[in-house]
Amino acid sequence: MLAAMTPTPETAKPAIAPMQAPRVTAAASAPVTSPTRIKIDHINAFYGQKQALFDVNLEVPDNAVTAFIGASGCGKSTLLRCLNRMNDTIPGARVEGQIRMDGTDINSAEIDPVQVRTRIGMVFQKPNPFPMSIYDNIAYGPRAHKLVSNKAEMDELVEKSLRRAALWDEVKDRLGKSGLGLSGGQQQRLVIARALAVSPAVILMDEPCSALDPVATAHIEALIDELRKHTCIVIVTHSMAQAARVSQITAFFHMGKLIEAGNTDQIFMAPKLDQTQDYITGRFG
Amino acid sequence: MNTPIAERPLLGSRKIHAADTTFRISLHVAGALVVVVLLSILAIMFIGGKLAFDTFGLGFIWGTEWNPVTQVYGALPAITGTLVTAVLALCIAWPIGFGIAFFLTEICPEKLRTPLGVAIELLAAVPSIVYGMWGFFVLAPFMSEYVQPWLTNVFIWIPPIGDSFFWFTAPPIGVGMLTAALILAIMILPFIAATTRDVLLSTPQLLKDGAYAMGATRWEALTGVVIPAVRGSLFGAVFLGLGRALGETMAVVFVIGNAIRMPDSVMAPSATIASVVANSFPEAEPGTLDLAVLLGLGFILFVVSFGVLAVARVLLRQERMS
Numbered sequence: 260m261l262a263a264m265t266p267t268p269e270t271a272k273p274a275i276a277p278m279q280a281p282r283v284t285a286a287a288s289a290p291v292t293s294p295t296r297i298k299i300d301h302i303n304a305f306y307g308q309k310q311a312l313f314d315v316n317l318e319v320p321d322n323a324v325t326a327f328i329g330a331s332g333c334g335k336s337t338l339l340r341c342l343n344r345m346n347d348t349i350p351g352a353r354v355e356g357q358i359r360m361d362g363t364d365i366n367s368a369e370i371d372p373v374q375v376r377t378r379i380g381m382v383f384q385k386p387n388p389f390p391m392s393i394y395d396n397i398a399y400g401p402r403a404h405k406l407v408s409n410k411a412e413m414d415e416l417v418e419k420s421l422r423r424a425a426l427w428d429e430v431k432d433r434l435g436k437s438g439l440g441l442s443g444g445q446q447q448r449l450v451i452a453r454a455l456a457v458s459p460a461v462i463l464m465d466e467p468c469s470a471l472d473p474v475a476t477a478h479i480e481a482l483i484d485e486l487r488k489h490t491c492i493v494i495v496t497h498s499m500a501q502a503a504r505v506s507q508i509t510a511f512f513h514m515g516k517l518i519e520a521g522n523t524d525q526i527f528m529a530p531k532l533d534q535t536q537d538y539i540t541g542r543f544g
Numbered sequence: 545m546n547t548p549i550a551e552r553p554l555l556g557s558r559k560i561h562a563a564d565t566t567f568r569i570s571l572h573v574a575g576a577l578v579v580v581v582l583l584s585i586l587a588i589m590f591i592g593g594k595l596a597f598d599t600f601g602l603g604f605i606w607g608t609e610w611n612p613v614t615q616v617y618g619a620l621p622a623i624t625g626t627l628v629t630a631v632l633a634l635c636i637a638w639p640i641g642f643g644i645a646f647f648l649t650e651i652c653p654e655k656l657r658t659p660l661g662v663a664i665e666l667l668a669a670v671p672s673i674v675y676g677m678w679g680f681f682v683l684a685p686f687m688s689e690y691v692q693p694w695l696t697n698v699f700i701w702i703p704p705i706g707d708s709f710f711w712f713t714a715p716p717i718g719v720g721m722l723t724a725a726l727i728l729a730i731m732i733l734p735f736i737a738a739t740t741r742d743v744l745l746s747t748p749q750l751l752k753d754g755a756y757a758m759g760a761t762r763w764e765a766l767t768g769v770v771i772p773a774v775r776g777s778l779f780g781a782v783f784l785g786l787g788r789a790l791g792e793t794m795a796v797v798f799v800i801g802n803a804i805r806m807p808d809s810v811m812a813p814s815a816t817i818a819s820v821v822a823n824s825f826p827e828a829e830p831g832t833l834d835l836a837v838l839l840g841l842g843f844i845l846f847v848v849s850f851g852v853l854a855v856a857r858v859l860l861r862q863e864r865m866s
Contacts, residue, residue, distance in 0.1 A: 348756050350654055377759030387754040390773040399768070400758050450754065457759070 291507045291522065296321040296461060296491040297342060302356035304337050304346065311337045315356075315517045317510055319461075324483060324492045326506035326523065328499060329538070333512040335495045339463050342493065343379040344372040360461070377404055380454030380462040385470045386446030388438035388453075393430050396438045396449055397421060400457035416456055424452035425482050444475025451482065462486065464494040468501065480505050499539055503527050511535045586846060593840025595833060604840060610804040612824075617837045619844060621806050625814035626845070628807070629721050629796065630789035633728035638782055640729075641736030648737075649744040650762065661741070668734035676798030679727040680719075684799055687726075688718030692811055695722075714809035719801040722811045727795045732785035739781035743774050776859040783856030790849050793818035817845040 297319040304312035312334045319325045327335035337346070344365060346352040357364045365375045377400075388396050397417045400406070407413045417434070421427040426448040430441070438449050447467060454462055464483070468476040483492060483505050496502050502509050503523060510520035511530075519526065519535045530536045596604050600617065607618020644664065648657055692714070699712040714720070747770050755765035771778065793816075801813020802823055815823075821838050828835040 343757065345753065345757060348753070373759050373761055376757055381753075381757035383750055383753060383757075385750055387748070387750045389751070389754065389769050403758065403760060403764060403768070453758065 291320045291323045293320045293322040295319065296361065297493075298357075298359040299338070299341075300357040300359065302338065302341060302354065302358065304334070304341060304355075305353045306337075306349070307351040311515055312341075313515045317517060317520055319491060319493060320508060321491045322487060322489070323507040324487050324494060324505050325508040325510065326502035327493065327495045327510050327512060328497075328502050329512035329518075331497075332514075334515040335510075335512045336465055337515075338512070339465055339493060339495050342461070342463055343376045343381055345376070345381065347372050377457060378460050380451075380457070380459035382447070382451055382454060382462065382464040382467045384466045386443060386450055388441070388446050388449050390439060391437070392435050393421075393438045393441070393449060394434040396453050397456050399453060404457060406457060420452040420456040423455050423486070424448045425478065425485075426452055442475070444471050444478055447471060447475065447479055448482065451479075451486075455486075459490070461491045461493065464492065466495055466497060469497065476501070499527075511538060513538070586843070589839055589843040589846055593836055593838075593843045595836035596840035599833060599836075604837075605844065608806050612834065615833055617833070619817070619837075619841055621804050622815050622817045622820045622841060623844065623848075624806065625721060625800065626790055626816040626818070626848075628810070628814070629725045629728055629800070629816060630786055632722065632725035632810070633732060633789045634782065634786050636725065636729035637733045637736055637785060641733050641781075641785070642740055642778075644733075644737040645740035645744055646766065648741050650766070661738075664734045664737050667730070668738075672731065672792060672794040675727055675731055676795040679723065679795060679799040683726060684718035684723055686718075687720075687723050687811075688716045692716035692718070692722075695811070708806070708808055710809045712810055714811040716811075717801070717813070719799050719813055720809075720811045721800065721807060721814045724796045724800040724814075724816070727799055728789045728792055731792060731795060732789050735788060736781055736785040739784060740778060743777040743781060744770065746777075747774055780856045780860035783852055783859065787849050787852045787856065790852060791818055791845065793822050797822050817841045 295318045299315055299317040299319070302312055302315040303310065315334075315338060327338060329335050340346045340349075341354050341358060342365075346354055354366060356366070358366055360375075360378075363370070389399060391399075394417055397420050398413055401413060401416055407416055418427060418431075421430060426445060429445060430449075433440075438446065441449060447470075451462075451467075467483075468479050471479065480501065483494065486492060487507075494502075494505065506523045508520065509523045509526040511518045511526065511534075513534060519530060519532050521531075526535060527539055530539065596617065600607060603618060605619055605623070607616070608620045609616050609618050610621055611617075648660060652660060693716050695712045696714065696716070702711045704710045704713075751769060751773060752765055755769040760768060796816050797819045800815060800819055802815050802819060803813040804815045804820060807814045821841055824834070824838055828838055
């Protein structure tokens, strides 16, 4: 069903890597039936005096990819950073409302934001491997949170994480080398593997392919489609083609408000609102 | 009307741009001047001090006796004083400077950042002679009255090295290596703090976000990700401070006690290369061994400082390249 899922070549050489044109996959058209993982409830977000999100309500289902689309500054990245309380690290940022993950409000005063981030992985616009070996990058989370008790278990976890991120075959001979020596696409898969190593319930991706070439992008998209079988994935993207390719649910944002959300097919083929129609057909934004 | 650009002939338009050429030549001269000055200083120091090296050989560096009366000069006491005060100063200033830098970049409220940063930079603007006088009139009596007796009492149990070095057991006279190291620490603190702050600020936010997103606490992000990423630059900051401490003269002359002999404790009066030269230079006649010895000392200090700064530069550069 996915051309991009053909076995990954040893190195991402453009000549032999899949380079299909964007297209909606068969998987995307099936309606999502899995239960809600995250319930976003009346969220307002502020940076100092400036309000970035206005009363956003959305349910994010498990085992599916939910895409946030919209023009720059529409609040989609802000909402993403609300989901793992990354906004806490920005001075002056404030979030009102509830975000329930499996029923628990992650903004509750009784919750340690560090624990929230441990359960929710995040991938950023540009790959940000830590300045250490490939092995240690993957081992970072398991070590910090004491997930394994010996070297053998760690070796196993590192291999498993790299395999899940479809990177193992490319790096298995140089696990001790710096993660910074990999190509951009490999680095992005490395940080995905790093996030996977702690088995997060949710993975947030903030324009994960914006710094990658089309081949590396195809790899990441194939990986996202594979990962969603076991994980809840939320992806922010500027590319509507990407949203159409990888997501099952799409939410369209404009000026800090959630305009329309629904099955990706419906949003792209039969949006209920003219505003959504205008954006996805490129009439503005 | 002048001819429009598109209609002017391109062939034959080549000409010499006089201003560019003049500018380029003057830049070459300016660049060369630095190298010429540096090399000539090194040469003059070496030629002037050659008599000292000829007379004492390597013993000039390793000799422990310094006696102008018998004309025996060994630089080891001054070299020891220089290195001990500089390294002690570094040990005191580095943790504090690093703490200041981390506070300014991570913890400090936005509003206080600039005023505090400026205050630290102002510390660097205090003339060294002012530090010297302050050290002599305020710090030395304080050391003699409170710090030295206390240190002697607390560390009396540390066994001496042989029968010549007694660590913190010394008469509390106020001046000495420890006091000089404290003054030096205050003087290099702004350099270390400012350089470390710049290094920390230059760490990409993306890298810190990555650590936070992995469930790292502030401390874990700093120690596990940020510091490893900028390790070389941080060492560079330390070495810049060390280089400055090695060559500092005026403040040290006031508080080190100016005793050119091997120190018998950390708090003993001693001398640094720079302080020896500053104290002895007015009495050194041209052409004598006395003067050659001082120039030779200058040469040694130059080489040591140059080595330290070279290491600092290499460390700072490594980071930029990676």
